[in-house]
Amino acid sequence: MVDKSEKVVWLARVGFAVRGLVYLLLGYLALTARKADVDDGAGDTFRVLNAIPGGPVVLYVAAAGLVGYALYRLSAALFDIERKGTSWKGRAARVGYLASAVVHLVMAWTATRIASGARGAGKDSSAQMAGGVLDIPFGETLLGVVGAGLLMAALLQARNAVTAGFMRHVSSRAPAFTCWVGRAGHAARAVVMALIGWSLLRSAWVGQSREVVSLGKAINNLRDMGLGFHLVAAGLLLFGIFSLITARYRIIPDPAPPMKGLRAIRI
Template identity: 30%
Template sequence: MSTTHRSAESSARRVRTSPTMKVVARIGYAATGLLHLVLGWIVIRMGTADSSGEDADQSGALTEIASQPFGRLALAVVAAGLAALVIWRVLTIVRGGPARERLKAAGKAAVHLVLAVLAARYAVGLGEGGQDEEGLTRQVMSYPAGRIAIAAVGAGLLIAGIVHVYIGWTKRFQQDLRASRRPEISRAVRSLGRAGYWAKGAALAVLGVLFGIAAWTADPEEAGGLDEAFAAIGAQPYGSVLLIITGVGLVCYGLFCFAQSRYVRL
């Protein structure tokens, strides 16, 4: 290992373990929780007869937040918190360690970066009128091997959904958490984590299937975003009940993210 590489890893460790960086990272977890709370509430409302046409994706949640008093200020804080989580993940990669952990950090950094950019756009009023998922999918399909790229996205989303369900089932999320001094709080956090990971995993899996269908049929309208995934859930027998359950699960995930901001090991 070169001297420059060792120096970079050492600097990354120092920044990552600094008190300031830990505070902003915890704010990032709370920001993620806020987005999932709003998203879950929107999905629950979709499960009622009078709001079935409501958008239920990240942009829908951001629109909901932006429409509230001081909503744009809240989104600016959310964007800053998510950006801090991106930096945190990048420092995790730079400091070295097992390849599996570094790959996991890279994936989470990419997700948080997208959400941070979206939150920042809505904070400054640029979120509305952007290109939708259908238009983006159509553009990608117009390129050589575009269908392969869309199929790969669908496979990635499906795998991510399965992994989320697996993490919820095995409670592997507990590995990154400190136990509370109060056993009842630890039990509540475990329950929130399991329900949240199951619900988010189901939504991601459905979204992955939709992208796969779009790639197979070469029809970008089959892809869409999370709102189409939730609409597909709602179209099933007892769909309204399933939507409400999914929404409650996403609310649980949001609350779990707030618990992470308190109990995650940094």
């Protein structure tokens, strides 16, 4: 029998693979397509996948994997399964995990809507979700927390790009080039996460969802940088490759709340 936490671990691995595919396609589109083709980020890549034979089925599987990945990140935020501790650095990392869980749940929602053929699915989904959050009580606070979490996550991504600390969570059997691909990918992701996080904070401050930028819009905002834009786009493509590698070689702790200590599931 496979217990529930084991199922979440395998869903998380599917989520890593889906994340890899999204960033791989997004980086490719940014480098080769028009500005309008990457305006919505993940939604644009999901529409590409939806157009292939059996695309809706692929998207439903992708959505399930993204939900599993989000649950894994949520467990890391709430139960500290990654053992970040209670220092300010540890708490910052856990807030970042919470923001990551929210982002990937939004991606899963977008993939499901596109697969189901919902009208306008994937179009400016970030602003739509932000608008929904702002309509609920304390919505500005919640949006601000997610924005702050993404900024913290961006700082951690940048730190990982310098120190390659992410390799502590990757099996020694991973390909030798994993470290350098991961460094380039984390650096590029730090840039776009910082732009998205800052847009969420601005949106929470002024109470207007139009301030929110999607992953695609964050990339497009860098187009005037010339070489810098191409480096970030290439870095996102490399992050996709890194995510596909980690789907196989990531060391994933048990996502269940620790009862008699933590165990790590390695393959």
